[in-house]
Amino acid sequence: MKYALRLWTLLTAWLAVLANVRLPNGRFFWLFAVCKVLAGPLSPFLVAAGTLGALLGLLRRDWLASLAGIIAAVAAREHIRKVTAAHEEFTFAFGADWPQRIPHHLQWRLRPRRYLARPLTSPAVPVAWNYVIGSHYETGDPLLADVWQPPNDVPHTGIGIIYLHGSAWHYTDKDFYRATRPFFQYLANQGHVIADVAYTLSPKAGLIPMVADVKRAIAWMKINAADLGIQPERIVLMGGSAGAHLALLAAYTPNHPILDPADVMGVGTAVHGVISFYGVSEAIGAYENLARLPLMPARLTDVMERLMLRSRMLPAGGRYVDGIHVIPYLLGGLPDAEPEMYALASPLAHVGRHCPPTLLINGTHDLAIHVSQHRQLHAALYRQHIPCVHVELDCADHAFDLIAPRWSPANQAALYDIERFLALLI
Secondary structure: OHHHHHHHHHHHHHHHHHOOOOOOOOOOHHHHHHHHHHHOOOHHHHHHHHHHHHHHHHHOOOHHHHHHHHHHHHHHHHHHHHHOOOOOHHHHHHOOOHHHHOOHHHHOOOOOOOOOOOOOOOOOOOEEEEEEEEEOOOOOOEEEEEEEOOOOOOOOOOOEEEEEOOOOOOOOOOOHHHOOHHHHHHHHOOOOEEEEEOOOOOOOOOHHHHHHHHHHHHHHHHHOHHHHOOOOOOEEEEEEOHHHHHHHHHHOOOOOOOOOOHHHOOOOOOOOEEEEEOOOOOHHHHHHHHHOOOOOOHHHHHHHHHHHHHOOOOOOOOOOOOHHHHHHHHHOOOOOOOHHHHHHOOHHHHOOOOOOOEEEEEEOOOOOOOOHHHHHHHHHHHHOOOOEEEEEEOOOOOOOOOOOOOOOHHHHHHHHHHHHHHHHOO
């Protein structure tokens, strides 16, 4: 029992400390990275586990276990404090009177604080699974979405959200292991309509067909606005990681001669707002950052690919791709060989007065998409006088909203900002 308690408290302390530090590249980078990505969202449990371990250590007079438990509880609580810290970005973007601009009937629905020490829960809502909203013109496959509607007793806000899942442009699908369901359920209970879209992935499609799918989703939502209970001028794009990149790119290129497919011509593809969870804004910088990540050991690559196929993270015909190759495979080559594609793929290159209000959310410890991506975009939007709320969650990592989403402090803080941003668009 003594050694089990020590192992428990030492492991808990290690994870809690790991949640607060930035990882250097090294031999065990991927092992540490996986642990760190898990530790942040699970920090409430680390507080509880550390406190319990410290108390048991005191009762058993095991000072090492007690000290490790105290360190775990303090470090995990510090992570929660940092990642949920308040900011003044809404005042910077919308002015000091922004709270008064939120419709009165929505104010009581908003979360009272950035972090609540209880799980995120919401009543059930109607969902249409695998709803056909169009077709992939290039492949002939149906374009599917899960459509989340407000309950019958909740009035519609008129906002329609198109959500694009994280994928590294190569992996996963909509309804990502049910991790986004609490998020969609919460937003639907505020009166918003959400379409979780299954856009085409690489290698089946490159960048242009992927963005074309987003434009098709915009056109579908506008054409069917009355049936969905939304206003066609209140469509908001939202996504995580690769999905956030596609959301930003589609939002900043309305009616684009290359990115708008022929089958949506005649339907305006401008949107009312865009929300990016750790998305790419400049393709060359993103490539350089991903190229610096250590390669997966060769002996593990085949194992990883088999696991991803078995868990359906990889689509049929898909393959595991190291970070250094992710963007070149998407854009057809390296930056020197495809400069025009890298420019076309960069939301930063399309910033202008036409851009809609933007919410950027990123963790300062993101291992995949460096926070500088959002910083550059925020500065460019500011120069164009576009309202942009730029939120940096201290110590948060990639995919903080998808791991233990009901409990993740970073996810709760992000949701606090998202619901207020959406309320300001009504």
